[in-house]
Amino acid sequence: MASTKPGISVQYGENATIVTFLNEKILEEKDIKALQDSVMSVIEQSEQINMILDFGNVKFLSSAVLGMLLRISKKIYERDSQLRLCNINPKIYEIFKITRLNKIFEIYSDLQSAMEALPGQN
Amino acid sequence: MLSISPSGVPIVIESSSSAIEQVCERILSELQADNFSKEDIFAVHIGLEEAFLNAIKHGNKDDTTRKVTINYSIRPDEVEIFMKDQGQGFDPDSVPDPRCGDNIYKVGGRGLLLIRSYMDLTEFNEQGNCIRMVKYNSNKKSLVSKDKQPIN
Numbered sequence: 400m401a402s403t404k405p406g407i408s409v410q411y412g413e414n415a416t417i418v419t420f421l422n423e424k425i426l427e428e429k430d431i432k433a434l435q436d437s438v439m440s441v442i443e444q445s446e447q448i449n450m451i452l453d454f455g456n457v458k459f460l461s462s463a464v465l466g467m468l469l470r471i472s473k474k475i476y477e478r479d480s481q482l483r484l485c486n487i488n489p490k491i492y493e494i495f496k497i498t499r500l501n502k503i504f505e506i507y508s509d510l511q512s513a514m515e516a517l518p519g520q521n
Numbered sequence: 522m523l524s525i526s527p528s529g530v531p532i533v534i535e536s537s538s539s540a541i542e543q544v545c546e547r548i549l550s551e552l553q554a555d556n557f558s559k560e561d562i563f564a565v566h567i568g569l570e571e572a573f574l575n576a577i578k579h580g581n582k583d584d585t586t587r588k589v590t591i592n593y594s595i596r597p598d599e600v601e602i603f604m605k606d607q608g609q610g611f612d613p614d615s616v617p618d619p620r621c622g623d624n625i626y627k628v629g630g631r632g633l634l635l636i637r638s639y640m641d642l643t644e645f646n647e648q649g650n651c652i653r654m655v656k657y658n659s660n661k662k663s664l665v666s667k668d669k670q671p672i673n
Contacts, residue, residue, distance in 0.1 A: 426570060428538045459563075461570050462635055466628030490563055497638045498631050499620040 404437035406430065415483075415517055416441060417510065419453040425460040435467045439474060448480045451513045455486035465500055472504065485513040523646040523653055527592035527603035536577040536585050536606075544591055545569050548602070551595050558659045564639035565600060568654045571632040572604045580606030580650055598661045599641075602654045610649030 400411040406425075410417040418438055425431060442448055452468070468484075475482045485507040487495065495501040507513035534540040545566060552562050573589060581587035587607040594601050619630040637643045642655035 426538070426542075459566065461574060462629075462631040463574065465631055469626060469628050490560075494567075494635065497635060499625060503625060 404440065406434040407437045407441075409441055412514070415449040415451050415514055416445075417451045417453055419455065420457050423456060423458045425457060425464050428463065431461075431463050431467050435470060438471050442471070442474050442478070442480075447478055448475065449483075449517050450475055450480065451483045451485055451510065451517075453486050453510055454484065454488070454491060455510075457491060458488065460491060460494070462494075462498075465494070465498060468500075468504065481517060483507055483513040483516060485510050523644055523651065525601075525653065527590075527605070527651070527653075529592045529594045532591045532593075533588050534591065536581040536583065536587050536589060538574065538577065540589075541569060541573040548593055548595075548600070552600060555595055555597065556658070556660050557600070557656075561656055561659050565602070565654075565656050567639045568636050568656065569602065569604075571636050572602075572652050572654065575632050575652075576604055576606035576608075579611065580608030582608065597658065599655055599657045603651060604654075605646075605651035608650050610646075612649055613645050 402409045402411075403421075406421055408419045408421060410419070418441060420434070422430070425434065438450075438452075442450065450471075452471075472482050482505065484504050486509055487506060492501070492506070495504070495506065505516070507516060532544055534544060548569065549562050549566055552565060557565075576589045577583060581589065589607075590603075590605045592603040613633060616633050617624050617630065619625065619627065619634055624630065636652070636654065639656075640654040641657045642653070644653050645651065646653075
């Protein structure tokens with residue numbers, strides 16, 4: 400099953416909900432707010448959720464996006480759920496390294512490895 | 522403290538997050554034409570976006586009647602950008618390190634770290650409402666003279 404919300408597409412898998420960011424650039428405050436609302440509404444659909452955020456389309460983002468990710472992770476961990484990030488291009492990953500958020504988020508090189516790392520996966 | 526005053530024709534834009542887009546396009550396309558590397562251009566883009574976000578949010582306090590003034594000059598070996606807001610200014614040395622302790626879980630406070638990481642030189646005027654950022658052209662780094670090394 401798949402659906403689209405402002406700025407994201409959502410695929411509902413057996414063990415994970417995969418949220419793909421659709422825009423190449425995530426910069427403006429209103430866009431970030433819309434994205435956050437979209438992702439939060441997906442989280443709120445279930446009591447527990449394994450969520451993978453796919454950055455494959457994203458080529459540029461501002462530090463405000465990092466704040467959004469921290470809000471999302473807080474909401475997910477409050478639900479005793481899991482969050483993975485994947486497909487982050489090297490330039491964007493550098494931003495995570497500089498801010499040391501690569502130590503906070505669980506980041507995988509691709510969707511497959513992010514899915515395999517989820518609880519209950521072989 | 523700023524060692525050099527802004528030069529060049531000022532660009533004055535409003536305090537809304539979309540207002541920087543055209544300025545970015547203009548400066549980044551000029552850098553591309555002047556053979557700055559893709560990494561340099563990415564870095565300047567980060568500097569512009571983060572400095573502008575700080576200017577409108579922390580400087581102009583989201584007051585859309587206040588403006589942000591940008592001056593820039595591009596030379597073969599470097600790009601220099603000044604960005605000034607109409608706020609009261611701040612002490613950049615008082616900004617906590619967002620990588621340390623519980624700060625890492627805070628949703629904000631990473632803009633200045635990114636600017637300092639990506640730009641080769643970052644400094645502020647005494648009031649703290651004008652930032653000067655310099656990025657050297659890494660394709661022409663051999664032309665950078667010793668007197669243009671970062672001062673902070």
